[in-house]
Amino acid sequence: MTLLSVNLNAVAQLRNRRDLPWPSVTGIARIVLEAGASGITVHPRPDERHIRRTDVFELSALLRADYPEAEFNIEGYPSEDFLELIEQVQPQQVTLVPDDPAQATSDHGWDFVGKGNFLTSVVQRLKRADRRISLFCDPDAGETGVxxxxxxxxxxxxxxxxxxxxxxxxxxxxxEELAAMAATSRAALAAGLGVNAGHDLTLDNLPGFQAAVPGVIEVSIGHGLTADALLMGFAEATRRYIGVLAA
Structure with a gap:
């Protein structure tokens, strides 16, 4: 079964509209984990437009104390500040993205060939026996890319x-997009890489993705799940996504 990691960026962005402590990022994390999510994903950006550094440490403490089986996945561009944050927090998974700090959200994968030496140096720095490194990947990266x-x-x-x-x-x-991702996923699996996925997955499009793309271990979902949670609450939204992934 494909696992669900809930991305809490949208929750933090809503909180940041006011100088108030709600909605609570750690409080929502607790709700989705109690509802069955396998982990939590955050993408702390330099401008702290949504997830703040303090959130990262508070979530880490929550998971270690109350949900030791849950996975903490931290996404980000591997700047020195980001790398130092990872070394302090020690999450189970790090997802490296090629974002410019000014981007609204992630919108492309790595140039694995052109950035190969850079990525190798970063992976060597971060990789540990108890941590995996994932690289954001264009849907049509294909065999050469993977x-x-x-x-x-x-x-x-x-x-x-x-x-x-x-x-x-x-x-x-x-x-066409599903066919490209299926080919990239098969190439990754053949190369010995695990496959995660994420961005704009919803209750409507997730079944088609699941049927077409083989071998996906984990999906990270934030915007769609948060939008559904406005109607049905975070616990029920989490259960609905898990139900789709289990089908």
């Missing part, structure tokens, strides 16, 4: 599913 990702020493790639999510009103284009 072989270069494997050469960096990474453990997994995370398929960027945003282009697929954008096809909500274009079934033909969605099929």
């Amino acid at each position: 072989l270069a990702a494997k050469a960096s020493g990474a453990d997994r790639v995370e398929l960027f599913t945003g282009p697929y999510g954008a096809c909500y009103d274009n079934p033909e284009r969605a099929e």
